[in-house]
Amino acid sequence: MKQVSIKQVAELAGVSIATVSRCLNEPSRVREKTRLRVQDAIVRTGYEPNTLARNFRRGRTNLIMVVLPSVGDPFFTEVLQGIRSVVDAEGYSLIISETQFNTMNADEVGAMLVTRQADGVILLASVFPFGGEVLTRAKRRGQPIVIGCETLSAALADFPSVHIDNIRAAREATEHLLGLGHRRIAFVTAGAGSPLTRDREEGYREAMAAAGETVRPGWVVEGGLSLEGAIRATGDLLTHPERPTAVFCGNDEMALGAMHAIHQDGLNIPGDLSVMGFDDIRYAATASPTLSTIAQPAREIGRRVARRMLNAIDGGPDASARRGEPEIVPHRLVLRNSVAPPPD
Amino acid sequence: MKQVSIKQVAELAGVSIATVSRCLNEPSRVREKTRLRVQDAIVRTGYEPNTLARNFRRGRTNLIMVVLPSVGDPFFTEVLQGIRSVVDAEGYSLIISETQFNTMNADEVGAMLVTRQADGVILLASVFPFGGEVLTRAKRRGQPIVIGCETLSAALADFPSVHIDNIRAAREATEHLLGLGHRRIAFVTAGAGSPLTRDREEGYREAMAAAGETVRPGWVVEGGLSLEGAIRATGDLLTHPERPTAVFCGNDEMALGAMHAIHQDGLNIPGDLSVMGFDDIRYAATASPTLSTIAQPAREIGRRVARRMLNAIDGGPDASARRGEPEIVPHRLVLRNSVAPPPD
DNA sequence: GGTGAAAAAGAAAACGTTTACATTTTATCC
């Protein structure tokens, strides 16, 4: 009942194991006659290559690890599909790890980086816990690491990355709201630990400052990137003495939560309050009212990240260590029905 | 620049490689004095175990593959999180493969099953393309396979599984609509290839038949499990000469699409039409109006599936080959605001 | 048909662990 190995195939075919191996890996280098004999032996013995031995010998697994905040987030899963569409064709599978919004699973990522179980790691989420040590070690060893979506923290600045200009996008969205006449604009951020919305908040503050509007204390609330968090945060917002007329959310997930909280309070969108999201997940277009937001080219980001990863893997240490210029992809302001001029 | 191996550690510590290995794997079996010496040598050399060699030698990867229709589906990602919560603690990582709603990636799953890159495979999606061959082969070899959510097709009947009673759940939901006075009830199914909604459709038809209602041609439409598909399908439904007063959708994703289509037509939910979903994804509770649906205990399903998988892996061929009684977990009808008595 | 080069096949090492078995050291008991 033991697994049949290359050896038994060789025996049955009357060739050496080297020839069998060559039949599998570079069939062109073996004569047709023997190749057929080996093929036959493979079928007759029911041989299946032992991937673990192969991986070991080759020093690679054809596995790429992807670290993201949560598989539940429709935006990141779309990026993921972009990644998959590229790496699939090259025979790679994906190991997926979640940081659960920075309740970081430091062990798993660290271990994966360290142990080379994966040929490379794509970071779609900030992995601050390691900032320094693990990543520099990985870099020294020439392990491919590519960053997507996430803005670069100092520790990650040396790795190739693909993302939109988050600051500018948030500024534009805020300017749009200001242009409609809104002055009391709130911002729902992820929270202290997350650099994801930090840049977006920065863009928001820049636009407010440029328009001469002050951001009142209590207008920037933490939604933790989640539906529930945003519902709570928006609830707070609605009790603010200077209630905002517009709520700009760090991502669409939170925007949907905000909309729910506003509806619960019996208020109308966009009549009483406007809501602006960020990401353009697919539910944004079908929400009621439909959600205005910033569209990121999620799939395209995924594809580009994936290509850089494949380059890094193929190119060896050099390619991966090469300081990649961050690739900035275009965003787009998508205007739907959740935004209108303020009441009065 | 070569990787430092156990050998150099042994040399520096003045012990044999076996002792180093033991320090790593069963430290209790080595004297403290030498253990410290080895520890020191490990640090000094910067040694890191070669996972690929270890996997090869041990014959396992600590990887579990999960096959699901799409990572974009909030229901399955919640199941996924349940799975993760269990296997994480045991040191397993997850390889995730998508069938893209039955545009099956037969190669990847088949290959993974065959090559033992993963220690086991959890199927949350139907994998009909293999029905026979690959799965029986996997079974013969004692490879752990566990099925979740999916109803069992004949080919899979021998594997352990965890799911709700889809037929009964759908019947109950339909009965609820009937009870409110609806007679013209439509059903949005996934499509021909998907056994996922097949049982649900069956439950719907049973309930209709039991109530003496006939299901008119054109009342059962295909939404392909997706938002867009459901929008289209529901659009068709609304032009039906005998327009339904209630739409029961095979999953919440499609229900959200249906709601959007209905709103687009200027109709009111639940005033003009009631909408019922299935799954209770988190967006169901925040949709506008909030969506009535069948709640599946997604996380719990994930946890149970994961536990069975771990058992199968640990228990060896025996445990996994053992015909598992399907575990039926309870569902729950969740009534929210998208359902009301029919107009008139 | 003999020569040489090219192509095909074989022999054996190597990859870095784990582990069965053998050996040495330590501890225990009288």
Added chain:
DNA sequence: GGATAAAATGTAAACGTTTTCTTTTTCACC
């Protein structure tokens, strides 16, 4: 302190490939 058991360590094989280096075979050419 010596016999014995137990604990600690060492030796070496094994895991199934891939790959380097040789050796053999084939083929084309004169």
